[in-house]
Amino acid sequence: MLNPTQGRKLLAQELMLSDQEIQKRKAFLEFSAEDEKALTGINDLAERYASVVIEDFYKHLMSFEETRVFFKDPKVLQRVKNSQREYFLRLTKGNYDQEYITNRLKIGAVHERIELPIQSYLGMYNFYLRTVAQRLFDAFRSEPDHAFKVFGSLMKLTFLDIGLAIETYIDSRERTIRDQQEAIRELSTPVLQFRPGLLILPIVGLIDSQRAQQLTEQLLHSIRANRTKVIVIDITGVPSVDSRVANHLVQTVEAARLMGATAIVTGVAPEIAQTMVTIGIDLGRVRTVGDLQSGIEQAERLLGYRVVQSDDVPDPNEQA
Amino acid sequence: MRAPILKQGKYLIGSIQGSLSDADLLALRDELTSTVREQRSSGVVIDVTVLDVLDSFAARTLRTISQMIRLLGAETVIVGIQPEVAVSMVQLGLTIEGAATALDLEEGLALLDARTGRGARRHAR
Numbered sequence: 001m002l003n004p005t006q007g008r009k010l011l012a013q014e015l016m017l018s019d020q021e022i023q024k025r026k027a028f029l030e031f032s033a034e035d036e037k038a039l040t041g042i043n044d045l046a047e048r049y050a051s052v053v054i055e056d057f058y059k060h061l062m063s064f065e066e067t068r069v070f071f072k073d074p075k076v077l078q079r080v081k082n083s084q085r086e087y088f089l090r091l092t093k094g095n096y097d098q099e100y101i102t103n104r105l106k107i108g109a110v111h112e113r114i115e116l117p118i119q120s121y122l123g124m125y126n127f128y129l130r131t132v133a134q135r136l137f138d139a140f141r142s143e144p145d146h147a148f149k150v151f152g153s154l155m156k157l158t159f160l161d162i163g164l165a166i167e168t169y170i171d172s173r174e175r176t177i178r179d180q181q182e183a184i185r186e187l188s189t190p191v192l193q194f195r196p197g198l199l200i201l202p203i204v205g206l207i208d209s210q211r212a213q214q215l216t217e218q219l220l221h222s223i224r225a226n227r228t229k230v231i232v233i234d235i236t237g238v239p240s241v242d243s244r245v246a247n248h249l250v251q252t253v254e255a256a257r258l259m260g261a262t263a264i265v266t267g268v269a270p271e272i273a274q275t276m277v278t279i280g281i282d283l284g285r286v287r288t289v290g291d292l293q294s295g296i297e298q299a300e301r302l303l304g305y306r307v308v309q310s311d312d313v314p315d316p317n318e319q320a
Numbered sequence: 321m322r323a324p325i326l327k328q329g330k331y332l333i334g335s336i337q338g339s340l341s342d343a344d345l346l347a348l349r350d351e352l353t354s355t356v357r358e359q360r361s362s363g364v365v366i367d368v369t370v371l372d373v374l375d376s377f378a379a380r381t382l383r384t385i386s387q388m389i390r391l392l393g394a395e396t397v398i399v400g401i402q403p404e405v406a407v408s409m410v411q412l413g414l415t416i417e418g419a420a421t422a423l424d425l426e427e428g429l430a431l432l433d434a435r436t437g438r439g440a441r442r443h444a445r
Contacts, residue, residue, distance in 0.1 A: 220403030227423055254415050255406040260422035
């Protein structure tokens with residue numbers, strides 16, 4: 001498992017966009033050098049209004065329960081106000097390059113980490129745009145065309161930012177899903193020693209190529225480590241078997257044979273047997289037995305064990 | 321590197337010590353078959369533990385050796401195929417059909433015991 005700091009670093013690295021990708025996104029938003037110029041042109045205006053806009057912004061955030069909880073501590077509030085101010089001013093400072101993008105991704109990641117709902121995040125952007133639009137049109141009252149143009153440029157840039165932020169949200173969710181899949185895989189492939197020389201491999205859940213490969217490797221290493229002669233592979237818990245899965249199964253059995261172990265497959269449900277016959281899967285020389293019990297019995301016979309029921313049955317209630 | 325052939329009672333052990341060229345494999349085949357004849361051996365173990373790759377030629381030769389030795393009236397067991405080697409062989413479809421396999425030398429000798437006369441005596445006990 002990764003600790004949070006490592007995870008964050010990886011996030012920033014993984015999402016690092018190539019210059020080409022940045023160009024592509026800007027092109028799609030039609031963000032040109034002209035827009036950059038328009039934005040840097042209102043830098044002094046931004047400097048002048050920054051404090052007011054930020055105050056309005058937090059007043060807005062503090063009036064909603066969902067967002068208020070994030071700023072309970074006055075110190076935290078002061079800190080985020082400062083970084084928000086920086087962020088705000090950065091919008092009109094030009095140079096929307098690799099460094100700018102990385103910074104935006106980081107900001108997105110921070111919001112994701114504190115579990116700020118994405119709708120609040122988008123709402124914040126919307127509030128920003130509306131407030132700034134008001135100020136812009138006030139400032140350029142005599143030339144509304146210019147104000148409109150600058151606002152268009154600002155909109156392009158904010159949408160670039162929003163895209164990046166959403167990406168960090170999605171990436172983090174995908175990471176969680178990957179981690180969980182990994183956890184499921186690790187959980188669901190136990191290789192159990194049943195007797196000296198006899199392993200049981202119960203397979204539960206769907207088998208995909210990756211899992212099949214992992215299963216085979218794990219099984220083969222267990223064969224070597226436990227000096228196994230017979231393996232019982234139980235597929236009762238496998239919901240469906242297609243030609244790929246069957247192929248994996250045959251390969252696993254063959255590989256086990258190459259290491260001198262005999263594999264017995266058990267638990268083929270009637271529906272699965274029917275599918276296999278219908279689609280013409282040849283299990284070839286794979287030994288199949290109805291259920292796990294019969295499989296274990298056959299394995300014991302192969303190993304020369306004989307299980308005898310004793311007359312001397314201990315009282316189950318008695319303490320061992 | 322040539323693989324030495326060791327005699328152990330009624331059995332022969334072809335002990336591969338390093339990667340084998342195709343010529344070495346053919347030499348092993350010829351030497352094993354002639355030695356089985358000379359020594360009247362009843363079983364052969366070929367130990368491939370050190371090999372980290374078994375290509376199609378090697379797999380085919382092992383199968384040929386096994387079939388030839390059967391015609392000479394003896395049994396062959398291939399031992400020591402490593403997990404990674406087994407996986408790649410299966411993926412390439414090289415399953416050396418017809419040759420018996422065992423985990424290691426000890427298991428291979430036990431398998432020969434079971435398959436040749438000694439095993440029969442043991443079972444009769």
